[in-house]
Amino acid sequence: MRTKNISQIAQERIIKENIKPISRTVFSFKRVLFWTLVFSSIIIGAISFAIILNALLDNDWYLFGVYGLNFVFKTLPYFWFMSLLIFMIVGDYYYRQTLLGYRKSLIFIIVVYLSSTIVLGSLFYWVGVGMYIEKSIENNMPSYRGIILNRHQFWSHPEDGLLSGEIIRIKEGELEIMDFDGLMWVIDTSQSKIYDDSRIEIGERVKILGKIKMGLIFKATEIRSWLNLDK
């Protein structure tokens, strides 16, 4: 059998074609890039977790008794759960691109990713980062409210006794609010219980339990600040 000296041929090609090894900097840059992408995935996951935590702890659990599981399903922050899942997959993908990342099993990566995002996310929640980011998105992306915030949708059913919006005017026994669809409502507060009334001021957002009296007049039984500071 004919035998070629492949090593010699390859060596001659290297010299003839003047092939040079790729610079070390390129490989170092790639390594830094992959690790940056891994850490970015953890940070975004942690922010998602902080917002999930905020949504769960800030949810109107006093309504659970009235609406049951339906209430839970309608108010879960699905978008952020999805974000957590997507960035876990992204993190796993880039971690596997790191030097020895492929040696770890998927279970190991999921456990490490979730532990990191839970610890960091709780910290973010504690310092208010989650709430701050969600508010920023809400203020800068009008569509966010409609698509993402299930809680807004849940509180936008005046026919079922659930109304919410921003206070435009305050009068004795009456409030005027603009709901999230832009409709102006007159709220009869004469027989309502107002929770955390220090936050009932113009520009504040509120959620109201009660029933439609007629047209756009709503008789309130309970009024709460949009943020559950006093439950």
Added chain:
Amino acid sequence: MLNREECNQKTDEELVKITLIDPDIFLCLSKRYENKLLYYIMRISKFSRDDAEDVLQEVFIKTYYNLNGFDQNLRFSSWIYRITHNETVSAIRKKSVRLTISFERVDLEKFEDALDLGKEVDNSLDRLNINKALSKIDDKYREVLVLRYLDEKEYVEISDILKKPVSTIGNLILRGKKLFKEEYLKLITKEEYNGK
């Protein structure tokens, strides 16, 4: 340039460092792997020796081109096998062929020992069945069996070559052995039946 004796005394990792200063030393490194990699290419592909040599040439060029990317946390052997594996898979895709492997007698004997077929294997006809059974099992299982039993690689090395978790490699080997035995037994049972 190092002479043959000096070259033999150096580890792969030392040779990589010297090659980055003196490119001629790469020859010393590539010679060390020439035969092993050529057989490895032929075992995992249906390439003729000529085709396998072409793939190997590309492997050496790629290895040299990416030499700065070699990390000393890995074994050089695993790294060059990985490049070889990827280059072979890529060449197979380009040729779009279904693999039908033919192992050499010495390889088949290694399989007999490793897969504990001593009792079942009586003659060269049975070795033909080993060959057939190996060709029938999925590429991913055959690949790990070749690396484990013919190239005698450790689980961690196989994990580094194929870029898969060590636990996955363990499962693939276990499952590969089982599937191989099933295929092999099917073949010899069929032959006994036909013989009767």
